[in-house]
Amino acid sequence: xxxxxxxxxxxxxxxxxxxxxxxxxxxxxxxxxxxxxxxxxxxxxxxxxxxxxxxxxxxxxxxxxxxxxxxxxxxxxxxxxxxxxxxxxxxxxxxxxx
Amino acid sequence: xxxxxxxxxxxxxxxxxxxxxxxxxxxxxxxxxxxxxxxxxxxxxxxxxxxxxxxxxxxxxxxxxxxxxxxxxxxxxxxxxxxxxxxxxxxxxxxxxxxxxxxxxxxxxxxxxxxxxxxxxxxxxxxxxxxxxxxxxxxxxxxxxxxxxxxxxxxxxxxxxxxxxxxxxxxxxxxxxxxxxxxxxxxxxxxxxxxxxxxxxxxxxxxxxxxxxxxxxxxxxxxxxxxxxxxxxxxxxxxxxxxxxxxxxxxxxxxxxxxxxxxxxxxxxxxxxxxxxxxxxxxxxxxxxxxxxxxxxxxxxxxxxxxxxxxxxxxxxxxxxxxxxxxxxxxxxxxxxxxxxxxxxxxxxxxxxxxxxxxxxxxxxxxxxxxxxxxxxxxxxxxxxxxxxxxxxxxxxxxxxxxxxxxxxxxxxxxxxxxxxxxxxxxxxxxxxxx
Numbered sequence: 142x143x144x145x146x147x148x149x150x151x152x153x154x155x156x157x158x159x160x161x162x163x164x165x166x167x168x169x170x171x172x173x174x175x176x177x178x179x180x181x182x183x184x185x186x187x188x189x190x191x192x193x194x195x196x197x198x199x200x201x202x203x204x205x206x207x208x209x210x211x212x213x214x215x216x217x218x219x220x221x222x223x224x225x226x227x228x229x230x231x232x233x234x235x236x237x238x239x
Numbered sequence: 240x241x242x243x244x245x246x247x248x249x250x251x252x253x254x255x256x257x258x259x260x261x262x263x264x265x266x267x268x269x270x271x272x273x274x275x276x277x278x279x280x281x282x283x284x285x286x287x288x289x290x291x292x293x294x295x296x297x298x299x300x301x302x303x304x305x306x307x308x309x310x311x312x313x314x315x316x317x318x319x320x321x322x323x324x325x326x327x328x329x330x331x332x333x334x335x336x337x338x339x340x341x342x343x344x345x346x347x348x349x350x351x352x353x354x355x356x357x358x359x360x361x362x363x364x365x366x367x368x369x370x371x372x373x374x375x376x377x378x379x380x381x382x383x384x385x386x387x388x389x390x391x392x393x394x395x396x397x398x399x400x401x402x403x404x405x406x407x408x409x410x411x412x413x414x415x416x417x418x419x420x421x422x423x424x425x426x427x428x429x430x431x432x433x434x435x436x437x438x439x440x441x442x443x444x445x446x447x448x449x450x451x452x453x454x455x456x457x458x459x460x461x462x463x464x465x466x467x468x469x470x471x472x473x474x475x476x477x478x479x480x481x482x483x484x485x486x487x488x489x490x491x492x493x494x495x496x497x498x499x500x501x502x503x504x505x506x507x508x509x510x511x512x513x514x515x516x517x518x519x520x521x522x523x524x525x526x527x528x529x530x531x532x533x534x535x536x537x538x539x540x541x542x543x544x545x546x547x548x549x550x551x552x553x554x555x556x557x558x559x560x561x562x563x564x565x566x567x568x569x570x571x572x573x574x575x576x577x578x579x580x581x582x583x584x585x586x587x588x589x590x591x592x593x594x595x596x597x598x599x600x601x602x603x604x605x606x607x608x609x610x611x612x613x614x615x616x617x618x619x620x621x622x623x624x625x626x627x628x629x630x631x632x633x634x635x636x637x638x639x640x641x642x643x644x645x646x647x648x649x650x651x652x653x654x655x656x657x658x659x660x661x662x663x664x665x666x667x668x669x670x671x672x673x674x
Binding site: 237 | 287
């Protein structure tokens with residue numbers, strides 16, 4: 142697991158094309174005091190590393206780099222930890238190759 | 240505002256949706272297809288391999304027009320441990336035929352072309368339009384959709400849900416369950432660009448010949464998973480996927496696995512010096528036959544990944560998608576020509592036709608394998624690959640040890656790791672699930 146810290150996900154996402162729907166995130170994290178186990182799992186399971194811990198130990202999301210796979214939905218939507226939608230038509234990741 | 244009424248609305252422009260929309264439009268139906276991406280393909284992710292037989296049934300002359308990468312002449316399967324791989328390769332010049340059987344493709348490009356054929360056939364295709372909800376009447380019948388583009392509803396006799404693995408509409412409307420973490424795999428992929436000649440030299444290819452490498456073993460760190468490497472014309476698709484439940488359980492990261500796979504001594508020389516131009520991720524339905532939901536209802540049908548139609552054992556998905564889309568459309572066309580209503584009872588024709596096709600027959604054949612692979616992932620993805628690698632090295636390294644002792648040591652290593660009952664049990668369970 143030590144090698145992993147050297148993987149820079151933001152560099153990977155940099156090669157992708159996005160049209161960000163500013164101010165209208167398609168995935169939202171429900172307000173919480175301490176994150177559930179499912180929510181914490183997203184810190185590692187999200188392939189775009191959209192989920193991060195803030196200073197208070199709560200899980201936050203920044204959807205700008207989201208590649209719309211749905212992994213967080215499968216893990217954390219059933220318990221109500223997140224609200225998951227598709228971006229509005231035309232917005233979000235725009236795969237050149239797919 | 241679209242106030243006209245359609246014979247059918249297709250949600251999604253992937254393989255399944257395009258196959259359905261094309262088939263219905265060609266049969267004179269008034270079809271509206273809705274796609275949330277900027278263009279068809281901009282949200283679609285696959286390895287990707289195209290299966291010609293299923294494509295020919297939709298567009299017989301596709302080879303002359305479609306953006307294809309390489310026709311496959313070779314398949315390599317690698318069982319990997321950390322330093323080695325034991326390979327089984329099959330290559331045949333017979334795959335260099337006039338109408339090759341399998342091609343590598345790049346989905347964003349292929350789907351754009353496929354979508355142009357759907358429009359040519361007469362369907363109305365709206366891009367950049369996300370369907371937000373199914374419209375239903377007082378009895379719960381599906382009568383159309385609502386989108387984020389227009390006020391009000393768009394109505395049709397039948398809605399074909401080709402909305403992909405996440406299938407938000409169907410799950411929200413209670414037509415099927417959301418896929419669970421043990422029934423879907425998360426795969427991440429990178430596109431590695433290299434000069435054409437470099438790819439051909441590294442993979443031993445001539446002209447448009449192509450090769451696929453599939454890899455399993457310690458690269459998934461004991462999780463149920465697989466790596467893949469596909470040679471395209473000027474780039475290499477490289478990725479790895481594991482069950483979401485396994486990622487959740489182990490805390491492994493998808494990009495960590497991908498990085499480790501890329502640095503494996505058998506893989507690194509293939510991609511050295513490449514430029515990565517895209518990083519993508521996608522869920523793959525892995526539940527097999529037992530995970531297939533209700534496929535039809537009052538005014539609706541579900542096709543492709545949304546219906547979990549994926550053969551995880553043979554890594555076939557897009558062909559099941561386009562076949563289910565075509566068959567759904569053919570069932571609808573039949574009903575329409577007989578002027579019958581799109582009731583659940585009538586639409587069960589789709590399920591019947593699908594049952595008679597290779598789609599359901601193949602999925603049924605392997606109905607027990609997904610569970611076996613998942614519950615025994617440590618053995619199949621960690622222990623056995625390590626044992627086989629050691630056994631191979633034992634055979635090949637000439638060091639003066641008598642062969643009889645080498646054989647004994649190999650047998651002993653297997654028994655020590657899995658025990659006789661474990662070995663026989665694994666063989667038995669695998670054989671039974673495969674049969």
